[in-house]
Structure formats: structure tokens, C-alpha cells
Amino acid sequence: MNITEIIGICAGILTTISFLPQVILIFKTKHTKDLSLGMFVMFTAGITLWLVYGISIGSFSIIAANGVTFFLSLYILIMKIIHG
Amino acid sequence: MNITEIIGICAGILTTISFLPQVILIFKTKHTKDLSLGMFVMFTAGITLWLVYGISIGSFSIIAANGVTFFLSLYILIMKIIHG
Numbered sequence: 585m586n587i588t589e590i591i592g593i594c595a596g597i598l599t600t601i602s603f604l605p606q607v608i609l610i611f612k613t614k615h616t617k618d619l620s621l622g623m624f625v626m627f628t629a630g631i632t633l634w635l636v637y638g639i640s641i642g643s644f645s646i647i648a649a650n651g652v653t654f655f656l657s658l659y660i661l662i663m664k665i666i667h668g
Numbered sequence: 669m670n671i672t673e674i675i676g677i678c679a680g681i682l683t684t685i686s687f688l689p690q691v692i693l694i695f696k697t698k699h700t701k702d703l704s705l706g707m708f709v710m711f712t713a714g715i716t717l718w719l720v721y722g723i724s725i726g727s728f729s730i731i732a733a734n735g736v737t738f739f740l741s742l743y744i745l746i747m748k749i750i751h752g
Binding site: 588591592594595596597598599600601602603604605606608609610613615616617618619620621622623624626627629630631633634636637640641 | 672675676678679680681682683684685686687688689690692693694697699700701702703704705706707708709710711713714715717718720721724725
């Protein structure tokens with residue numbers, strides 16, 4: 585594996601797991617006031633389309649990365665809808 | 669262009685511009701308390717690596733999408749550091 589692909593994998597891991605600290609913060613505080621509803625509606629919709637795209641072209645990497653992000657993003661969206 | 673590529677492009681546009689409503693909300697309210705610092709540190713670092721990856725493989729799509737997201741994410745990160 586060359587350095588470029590290692591950078592790509594690190595990029596994918598970072599952008600995927602970055603949502604985890606936000607999920608943990610919301611789980612602890614139940615506070616979502618400063619989060620934008622529009623952001624998480626659009627982001628979750630976009631990730632859903634990435635999943636469809638990944639399944640469509642049969643890319644395990646795209647399915648795995650976006651599968652994880654989908655659940656984290658959906659949790660944040662649901663909490664935002666519940667807590668406002 | 670087939671339906672799969674159209675889905676991929678819509679996915680890219682949605683996940684890229686989704687950060688814009690969060691930027692606008694912060695610009696208006698200056699409130700970032702409920703945002704996770706860890707999320708935006710990791711996300712901005714990840715997007716930076718995506719940019720490096722895009723430049724490295726010469727992919728205009730990756731550079732364009734992550735270039736936009738980089739500035740939006742960096743703005744949110746700086747505001748989070750300033751406003752706490």
C-alpha cells in the first residue's frame with residue numbers, strides 16, 4: 585500500500601469517527617440547541633445517498649465508512665428533533 | 669451519466685453543503701456550547717487529509733468537495749475555540 589492510499593484511509597477513518605465525540609456529548613448533556621437541524625437533515629440524507637451509491641457500485645469501503653457515519657448522524661438528528 | 673453517478677454527485681453535494689446551515693447558525697448566534705470540539709478537530713483534520721489525497725491522485729471532484737467543506741469546517745472549529 586502506498587503513502588497516498590494510507591492518507592486516504594486515515595482521512596476516511598477521521599471523518600467517520602469524528603461524529604462519535606458529538607454523539608457522546610449529546611448523550612451526556614441532552615443539549616442540542618446550538619446544532620443546526622438543517623445541517624443534520626442534509627448530512628444524513630447525503631450519507632444515505634452515499635450508502636446507496638456504495639451498494640450500487642459494490643464498494644465495501646464506501647458502505648463501511650458511510651454505514652458507521654449514518655448511525656452516528658441519525659442519532660444526532662433524532663436527538664436534535666427531540667430536544668430542539 | 670448513469671443513475672448511480674447522479675446519486676453519487678447528489679450525495680457529494682448534500683454532505684458538502686450540509687455544513688453551511690451550521691456556519692450560518694453560528695454566525696448569527698455566536699453560540700457553540702453544544703458542539704463537540706473533538707468532532708470538529710477530527711473532522712477538519714480528516715478533510716485536510718482528503719484534500720491531500722485528492723491533490724495526490726489528481727481528483728478534481730475530491731479537491732472541490734473537500735475544499736468547500738474544509739473552509740466551512742475550519743470556520744466552525746475556530747468559532748468553537750473562540751466561543752467555547
